[in-house]
Amino acid sequence: MPSETILLLGVNHKNTPLEVREKLALSSGYEEPLQALAGIAGLKEYFLLSTCNRVEILVSAKDSAAVEKELAGFLFGDALSPDQYEKYLYCHRDDEAIHHLFMVAASLDSMIVGESQILGQLKEAYRWAADKKCTGPILNKLLHKAFSVAKRVRSETRIGSSAVSISYAAIELAKKIFGTLDNKKVLLIGAGEMAELAAEHLVGNGAKDVVVANRTLERALDLAKCFNGRAVGLDEVSDQLEQVDIIVSSTGAPGVILHKADVKPLMRNRRNKPLFFIDIAVPRDLDPALNDLDNVYLYDIDDLNNVVELNKAERDKEAVKASRIVDEEALKFQDWQAGLAITPTIAALRKKGNRISRMELERTLPRLKNLSDKERKSIEKMAGAIVSRLLHDPVIFLKSESCKDQSEMKVDLFRSLFNLEKKE
Numbered sequence: 194m195p196s197e198t199i200l201l202l203g204v205n206h207k208n209t210p211l212e213v214r215e216k217l218a219l220s221s222g223y224e225e226p227l228q229a230l231a232g233i234a235g236l237k238e239y240f241l242l243s244t245c246n247r248v249e250i251l252v253s254a255k256d257s258a259a260v261e262k263e264l265a266g267f268l269f270g271d272a273l274s275p276d277q278y279e280k281y282l283y284c285h286r287d288d289e290a291i292h293h294l295f296m297v298a299a300s301l302d303s304m305i306v307g308e309s310q311i312l313g314q315l316k317e318a319y320r321w322a323a324d325k326k327c328t329g330p331i332l333n334k335l336l337h338k339a340f341s342v343a344k345r346v347r348s349e350t351r352i353g354s355s356a357v358s359i360s361y362a363a364i365e366l367a368k369k370i371f372g373t374l375d376n377k378k379v380l381l382i383g384a385g386e387m388a389e390l391a392a393e394h395l396v397g398n399g400a401k402d403v404v405v406a407n408r409t410l411e412r413a414l415d416l417a418k419c420f421n422g423r424a425v426g427l428d429e430v431s432d433q434l435e436q437v438d439i440i441v442s443s444t445g446a447p448g449v450i451l452h453k454a455d456v457k458p459l460m461r462n463r464r465n466k467p468l469f470f471i472d473i474a475v476p477r478d479l480d481p482a483l484n485d486l487d488n489v490y491l492y493d494i495d496d497l498n499n500v501v502e503l504n505k506a507e508r509d510k511e512a513v514k515a516s517r518i519v520d521e522e523a524l525k526f527q528d529w530q531a532g533l534a535i536t537p538t539i540a541a542l543r544k545k546g547n548r549i550s551r552m553e554l555e556r557t558l559p560r561l562k563n564l565s566d567k568e569r570k571s572i573e574k575m576a577g578a579i580v581s582r583l584l585h586d587p588v589i590f591l592k593s594e595s596c597k598d599q600s601e602m603k604v605d606l607f608r609s610l611f612n613l614e615k616k617e
Contacts, residue, residue: 197237199331201290202264202282203249206304209281211495215476216272219243223321230267230327235260238329240322240336242297244314245387245475245494246304251294253331291335291530292523298339299346299515300353304494305362306512307352310386312343335526342522349518352511363471363492364394367439370469370490375399378437382406382430382451383444384416387473391441396420404437406430408444434459434468441471442478453482460486535591538604541613542587546580587611 204214219226223241230239230250238253250268254260261284269278285293296302300311319336322328328336347353367374377400381388384407392403403422406429407413413424425433427450434440434456444450460468470491472479483491554576558569591607607613 197253197255197331199251199253199287199290199335200261200264201249201251201285201293202261202268203242203247204268204278204281204283205247205249205302206495207302208283211475211477211493213273213278213281214246214248217243217248217268217270218245218475219248223318224325227322227325227327233260233263233267238332239327240319240332242315242318244311245473247297249297251290251332251335253329287530288523288527291526292519294335294339295342295519295523296516298343299519300343301346301512301515301519307508309347309353310390312340313386315343316340331530334529338522338526342519345522346515346518350511350514352508352515363391363441363473364398366490366492366496367395367469367471368398370467371438373399374439376401377439378402378404380404380406380430380433380437380440381416382427382440382442382478383474384409384412385443385445387443388441389416389419391443391471391473392416392420395439395441400439402437404433406433431455431459435462438467439469439471441473443473444478446474446476446478448476449480450478451483452480453485456483456489457486460488532592535604538608538613539588539591541608542584542611543580545611545613546584547577550576550580 204217206214219241223243226241227239230236230241230252233239235255235257236252237255240251242249242251248268250264252260252264265275265278265282265284268282272278273281293302298312298315300306300308303311315336319328323333364374367377371377374395377395379392379395379400379402381392381403384405388405396403403417403420404425405413405417405422406425406427407416408427410424410426413426416422417424430451442451456468465488467488467490470479470483470489472491472493475494477493479491479493481491481493483489554573558564558572561572564572587607591604
């Protein structure tokens with residue numbers, strides 16, 4: 194059986210600018226990309242994650258450089274050529290892939306360490322992959338383990354208590370611009386989870402009026418009710434800009450929805466009162482040229498990375514504990530994965546031992562006349578005990594650390610020594 198490799202390819206906020214990431218973002222959802230991945234030869238299982246800060250593909254595949262090359266091409270499509278995307282792409286294999294996934298789930302690889310949104314995003318992406326039957330025994334086990342690692346990190350460290358979310362970081366910037374958020378009016382463009390979080394932070398910090406503009410009016414009404422606000426259609430955004438102070442945009446639109454030319458005439462009507470835009474959408478909703486206007490302030494997701502992090506020293510200390518947990522859990526999963534190779538061999542060895550034991554008992558017991566049922570059972574028990582004792586040391590060897598080095602070669606040699614049937 195050819196060996197299979199766990200591969201993880203992707204780009205993230207650490208080494209890939211927003212203008213590149215937004216070309217890869219799956220604004221249309223997971224369904225079509227997952228269907229497209231099915232066409233790549235050599236993939237056994239596959240999973241796709243797309244967030245504001247990362248796009249990653251996780252697969253179990255035949256160990257082939259061709260698979261890695263095809264996945265990279267799939268990830269970037271026509272956005273960049275191979276010589277252009279090489280500097281952005283990272284590829285982790287096996288142990289490194291496992292460790293990276295656990296770091297992501299535990300929010301240790303996030304723009305703001307300790308934020309809680311990434312776990313929900315991972316679970317949502319997994320639901321899509323599982324529903325489409327894209328994952329199997331390896332990735333199902335790996336992803337569920339990632340979820341439990343994140344839960345353990347949250348319960349055993351205080352990394353979340355001193356963390357700030359993307360939305361909260363944006364609120365800190367708003368305070369720098371306005372001094373206070375008391376009685377500030379807010380417009381949410383888009384009614385997703387990020388917009389809801391932003392509204393919670395804004396209202397919690399003194400904002401009074403919340404207006405929600407969304408493509409689906411029903412969803413806008415639902416969110417507006419949570420904050421005793423109002424709902425409007427997307428075509429009413431320009432009218433609202435004259436009245437509000439803070440705009441949070443987080444739609445799933447494929448391109449810019451608000452340009453400099455749309456806002457410039459409104460500033461005269463506003464008498465140049467400050468207008469603060471927070472663009473937390475990928476791809477970006479708002480024209481970067483908005484920053485050229487007087488008293489207009491625009492920050493996107495990459496800008497938020499420059500916000501001074503709250504309780505940084507405490508968070509970094511907790512991150513050390515969390516990293517140790519990730520390391521420990523990654524080793525446990527690697528042990529489980531290594532066990533997959535030896536489990537069939539141990540089962541085959543015991544099966545052969547028991548078969549030989551039964552065969553010899555069937556030949557011997559009929560020759561022994563006048564045995565009581567108790568004596569017959571004692572002999573059968575003794576034969577089973579002999580088999581177990583003989584197999585004990587070989588099984589211990591297969592499970593030992595020394596066997597993990599070049600395990601496939603050693604397992605094959607072991608099967609040859611004991612003349613076990615060929616692995617399927």
